[in-house]
Amino acid sequence: MGSLSSEHSEDDNFAINRQRAIRRREMARFARNARSRLGTPENRYSTFDLERQHLFADTRINAAYAVPLLALIVAVISLLWVNPVLSLAWFLSTLCLHFVMVGISHAYEKAPSEQQARKIWPWRFTAGDLIYGCGWATFPLLPKPVDAGEELVIFQFATLLIVVATNTMQSATLPRCLLASTLPTTLVVTVCFLLQGNPIHYTLAAMAIGAQGFFLILGNQLLKNTNTMLEYRADKDHLIAELETANAMSDEARRRAEAANIAKSRFLATMSHELRTPLNAILGFSEIMKDEVLGPMHNKNYKSYAGDIHGSGQHLLNLINEILDLSRIEAGRHELHEEALLLGDIAEECRTMMNVRAKAKSIVLHHAHDGGLPRVWADERALRQVILNLMSNAVKFTPVGGEVGITVGRTVDGGQYVSIKDTGPGIPEEEIPTVLEAFGQGSHAIRSAEPGTGLGLSIVQALIGMHDGRFALKSNLGEGTEVTVSLPSSRNMHFSDDVAASFDTDRVRQQRDVKSA
Template structure:
């Protein structure tokens, strides 16, 4: 509130082009685009999958090099060393190509990346890897050892498993690396398959490659789901941040409006009260005929109406100001030692004449020896007067209003006002508790009132840390209950006989 200026009030709206709001709006839009296109090949998801592939390719390069060297060393048992070295060079070159592409991809800025182009490059690199491993079947084709057949199948399955896990984030790359391996298996096993003994082994190898394809699709689908969940989380975070920004903006506008309202009320209360004082003063002089009787009797009635209207208007202004101060948290409690039964007794005396005119009986039930409370006496008096006035106003002739003052179970104090009037419909209770709200019974009886009494009472009670409760049933009456917390109840002054307690001040009752 201290930072609110007249210029801000005059402007009256927020500059939506601020960098912070623009940044959050962009972040929210990106998150929504990711989520809405999660399964439709969105470029953001494609780049994320390509990044996962590149990181996996770089992480697996060292184990793959070691595996290639081990396979080459074992292959020298059947083939010349020079031939094996040529194959090893080809295989390592294919791995180096894929690794270099992955490193280059990770170094580029996200804005510079073309997902389709890199998708094709990685697919080509995996196809070269698949061809390098398929060439191993050509090398071992002339070997007649039966152990070599098992060895070749193990090498092919091992290569297929590693490349499937690494390339699973790029589905086309999986097919590109497994297709040459499948062709190599068929090429290597075809001559012996026709003879019959190794036909089951060939079928098992093809079935294993098919399983790797299904496994790659499952891995890809699980990562798509994971990215979708991540996008949902990002979107929720972005929406929460935007909601917080909107809330902060709404709070700032509310503070500006509250300040403007406070200034308006302060100005208007002064401007209205000045002529009202003249209206009330002169109308009272004229209705009492202090300077002589009226020539026409109707003038006296007009003066009474003017004075009554001015009094009602002054009461309305006072209630609006009280309510605005309570709602704005600017109502300052002038706390002192107060006797709650004494305040209730004074209010009953003030309203005795009004109750008699309406033929309403008022009864009070007060528990004896109640200590004083620490509260604002004016506020407590206003609370009691408002509640008692309402009870008398809506109680029919011959009815009864019962006021009770006593202790609560936790050590606090309460007072209640109960009448046997027509009651309030349950659906109208929120209405009468709102500012300027009036129930159907008040409108039917054309009772005067502003509809601010109960909201003011509730606000004043809550400022004291208490609770305000209204219960009512049709044709059974209404009961309002005001409860003050134990911390407001004061203990008796300590005796002066004990020296160690001589300088103590009265404390607050703390029993719960």
């Protein structure tokens, strides 16, 4: 019951993650449709209101000390034409209005998110900017001497441009604040110029109005850039959320796959015992009947049936062994028992073992290897299984009277390789990936109904990979197939002659003990 409940909870979690991903995609699609309407007049500023308010407040806070410096410079220069007391009063009043705006921005940043979403904040920002703009607008109204000259006019116009540009940069994210902070100064300066009645003043008044229009256009472009930046940020956040969801689903799928792999390994381990027990009885009794150990069988059909039963049981046992070998390797439970070996000797032993099968099909086995090859540090059983699997495939698919060559030599990088080449029908190029997969078989094997599981090459690749080696298969249709397995140079062992002789003596002794046993 516990396992069933855990499986149900896993399925529920997986389904919930998928539903979340679907909902987020729908929300992203809705957001993109809403943003596509940003260009329409009625919806131009309907999105990212909170984000733009944050940017507005953050800009005001960052400029908390830059604006007083500008006001101080204007006040000091104005001392050339304005009474110092009036100039100081204007500077202090402008400074207070500026810090009022900074205080409003700080209050907004510290307010909870639910209060920041209230409609009152845009109106507070607009009112504060209007009062702040009026503070700058009072500067041209300060009393000046009649003979101030053109220098004052130029200074007032330059101050207008700087103030409007500064307020445009600070208030571009909120269009109403932009108008509130720049329009009072422009209107006052324009009116003052028009009241002078001189052509130069008319020109400056026209330029002031043009500058106001230019900065409004600039502010609108800055607003579009801000919206685009916020849109990209929202897309990035959405993508991160999608990646987190996909990562969670991937982790869950990987965990489920690992659990399934463990369950598969346990199932195979259990079934191997359950299948091998009756198979041993089938093989033993069928062999006794086939060889007529307990007496002759007068019906030859029964004897043939016993041979078929023994052959089928042997094939099934080989299939079970190969599946178990591959499952142990994939589960990382196959341990290598490494020792110093001569690759050429193992290849020669495998050739001797396959000689009987080759003679049955009149296949000639060729064996060649380079002299002076050092020993390799490897698992003897694994290498023997690799070479036997490759030679078995070569003999199986080579037609009667063909040839199979076994070559042992050095690789270009100093390692050692074993190459097995046959004169069989070959493998079409498009079928090679299929042949290399587990349970994969080529079209020739299917047509000829050759017995096999399709696991031999998978086991070979896995065992060679555990030795840090490489596997290569080359085949031309109608010309044969060549399979090469190689071991890296790091597995070469270099011993003195005495040590090598002791290895040979131990190996001969072990072989003699095995034969006597």
